[in-house]
Amino acid sequence: MASGDEDDPIIEEIDVYLAKSLADKLYLFQYPVRPSSMTYDDVNHLSAKIKPKQQRVELEMAIDATSPNYCRSKGEQIALNVDGAAYDETNTYSTKMMDKQTFSSIQATTNTSRYAAAVFHKGELHITPLTGILQMRPSFSYLDKADSKTREREAANEGGDSSQDEAEEEAKAITVRFSRPESEQARQRRIQSYEFLQKKQAEEPWIHLQYHGVKDGRSEHERQYLFCQSADASENSELVKTPKEYLSMLMPPLAEEKVVKPVGPSNVLSMAQLRTLPLVDQVKTLMKNVKVIQFANLMGLLASGTDSTSVLRCIQQVALLVQGNWVVKSDVLYPKNTCSPHSGVPAEVLCRGRDFVMWRFTLERSLMRKEAAAVIKLPPEDVKDFLEQVAAPRVNRGWEFLLPTDEDFIRKHPDVAHRQQMLWVGIQTRVCCLEPEQISGEQRLKAAQERAQKNQAALQKDLDARRAGGAARIKQEAVSDREDEPMDTSCPIPNGSVNGYPGAASPSSGHANSNGGGRTEASSQELQDFVLKTFRKHFVVTLNEFKRLLNLHLASMPVGRSVFPLRLRPHADGRHRAPPLQTDPGACEYPPTMVLPRCSRRMRPREASLPLQTNSRRAPGGAGRTSISSLAAL
Known part of the structure; x- marks a missing residue:
């Protein structure tokens, strides 16, 4: 070759054959804990077993107890810890000494499609695909057995052998529960859990094998299967390719690999x-x-x-x-x-x-x-x-x-x-x-008044319809702690008022002649002041809380003063009476009178300010007479 641009000459052509006799039975064993110069070919193999589905192999190999490198006391101590002092056929070490060890396999790789075993013989290359590549490492399961023996001995010493004296166990109630349907994600997590894998491994039974050494005749016979049994090219169609197909095998087109997503939350991305x-x-x-x-x-x-x-x-x-x-x-x-x-x-x-x-x-x-x-x-x-x-x-x-x-x-x-x-x-x-619009309290009040004026006609119509619907409903409440306490309906009011409102003889009774105009305006203004003061202090208040605050305000007011305007009219006996309630005209000869009940010392302010009680008694003419006592009604 004069330069690197010239084609490389062909030195030799080698025929390649694909052997299929051991395609699904050939495993490659690796021993990573030992160098390649120290093989186990000459070591006595006591037993072998395999789980084909899991590609799991266990080999038992003898240990040379006569070697100068072997510690006899340690071997005896390990055998004693594992099997105990008593002899049993199931003992791991029958010689009371650790004279063997177990090698367990792990998979070096899960994808062996790119690996094969090749034999070059007489100018021919015979290749056999590998089923699995396993790494053999020492197993220390005997230590787990020693720990279990120790726990069994401790339990026997504490509890004693009382199995013969145990009475028959009482029957216990069993709760039956039905499992809910399992989702796909839950099933994937369960399959990939360690507990599930351990269970699957334990389900597959071991298949016991017979080991043959390298120089054994059976091994030599099995090695012949590494060669292709037929030289016919038609049976090796996998290796007979056209130049274009062979080129595509050497340089395959890029393909997107499917990445298996790990099981996790749906909103998590690795x-x-x-x-x-x-x-x-x-x-x-x-x-x-x-x-x-x-x-x-x-x-x-x-x-x-x-x-x-x-x-x-x-x-x-x-x-x-x-x-x-x-x-x-x-x-x-x-x-x-x-x-x-x-x-x-x-x-x-x-x-x-x-x-x-x-x-x-x-x-x-x-x-x-x-x-x-x-x-x-x-x-x-x-x-x-x-x-x-x-x-x-x-x-x-x-x-x-x-x-x-x-x-x-x-x-x-x-x-x-x-x-x-x-x-x-x-x-x-x-x-x-x-941006929010800044509105003052006065502007809000004015807007509320305008809305009330607009809705006044509808509210008045609704009120008239309710009045025409039936008689007034009066809530029955006790005026004191004692429900049977008599009421004084005849004695004069010492403060010159009727139900706390000024009567005809009262100095402030001028509203009776003027239809209550000045008093009504003053009471309405005081009620408005109370409402504004309350809502400035409490921006949000329930109806019950507002009633409670109003009752406290009424109880704290001087006698004869109220925020509710009441218009009284003169009667034939000279006393001012409240307008009659809407009742049955035929059942009442005289209009109902507003009288003040005699308050007990045990009455609370709320009880003294909100009693509503109806008493009926026969009038001289035979008609019923209704007396209603009230200080304030919401």
């Missing part, structure tokens, strides 16, 4: 699987998982040698710059035609609310949750989800942005930072319309 994706998908997947990250940390998660310029181009498609850090875009987390997993709010509304939260973090590092909730008007679960993605709660400071400001990135990439700032200006114009 780094090995991640790096098989395109760069833009890698960045998008990482951002969806981390939510917020510094650019330097993102480069560390990607494969070494990845171009930072390409990463910058990709990350701007799926993330926005906040405080020098990259935060995943809202439309990536909440795609179109999706909704919130917490409240079912559409994705468009979620994106607008989350963009407002991120925009606020571009202005300051902390944000109060109430401020954000008042603006975006989303359920609390969604607002909390937005904040937990990019911020952490701080005492007395609200929610602080999760990562420190990355000044280094802003300094190295000013063009990217400026471009992101312009994007935020555009987002600001979209989210600023969400």
Whole structure:
């Protein structure tokens, strides 16, 4: 050859034959604990057994106890620990000495399709595919047997041999439970569990074999099967190929290897699987998982040698710059035609609310949750989800942005930072319309009054319909702890009032002649003041709580003063009486009178202010008369 460009000459042609006689029975044994110069060919093999499905082999080999390198005392001690002092046919060491050892196999590789055993004979190469490659290592299962013997002896010493004295066990109730249907993921996890593998290994029985040495006649006979039994080319069609087929075998086309995904949660992606994706998908997947990250940390998660310029181009498609850090875009987390997993709010509304939260973090590092909730008007679960993605709660400071400001990135990439700032200006114009309108308390009160005036006609119509529907319903309550306590309905009121309201002789009874106009206005104003004061102190209050506060307020007021206006009319006997309740006209001769019950000392303020009791007695003319006692009714 004058130069390297010339073709290599053919020196020799060798015929290759494929032997199939031992194709599914040929194993390669390796002994990694010994050098190749120290083989076990001359060692006495006592027994051999195999589990073909698991490709598991065990060999028992004799130990030369007469060797000067053998410690006799140690061998006797091991045999004593394993078998004990008593002799038994099942003893591991029948000579009371460790005179043998067991070699157990493990698979060196699970895919042996590329391995074969070859024999070169008379210018012919005969190859046989390997079924398995096994590494034989010493087994120390006898130590486990020694430990079990020790535990058995300790249990026998503690409990004694009481098996003959044991009484028959009592019958116990057994609870029958039915297992629920197993999912595919649960089945895969169970199959790959250590307990399942141990069970499967124990189910396959051992097949005992007979060992033949290297120089044995049977071994020589079996070695003949390594040669192809027929020289006919038609039976070796696997090796008879056209030049094109042979070239494709030497240089096969690239094929995507199917990667078996490990069993795990559905939302977890391994780094090995991640790096098989395109760069833009890698960045998008990482951002969806981390939510917020510094650019330097993102480069560390990607494969070494990845171009930072390409990463910058990709990350701007799926993330926005906040405080020098990259935060995943809202439309990536909440795609179109999706909704919130917490409240079912559409994705468009979620994106607008989350963009407002991120925009606020571009202005300051902390944000109060109430401020954000008042603006975006989303359920609390969604607002909390937005904040937990990019911020952490701080005492007395609200929610602080999760990562420190990355000044280094802003300094190295000013063009990217400026471009992101312009994007935020555009987002600001979209989210600023969400700013809350500042409305004072007086404006809210005025708006409520206007709404009440608009609805007054409908409310009056509803009230008239209720009045026409039937008689008034009066709640029955006891006025004191003693239900049978008599009521004084005839004695005059010492304070000159009827039911706590000024009567005709009272100095403040001028409202009776003027139809209660001035008193009504004063009472209404006092009631309004109480309501405003209550709701300024308690922004949210239940109806029962409001009743309780009003009862306490009524109990603390001076005698003869009330927030409820009551219009009295003069009667024939000179006393001012309340307007008659809507009752059956034929059952009442005189209009009901408002009288004050005699309060007991044991009455609570609420009991003294809210008694409603109806007593019926016969009038002189035979008609029924109704007396109603009341201080206030809600």
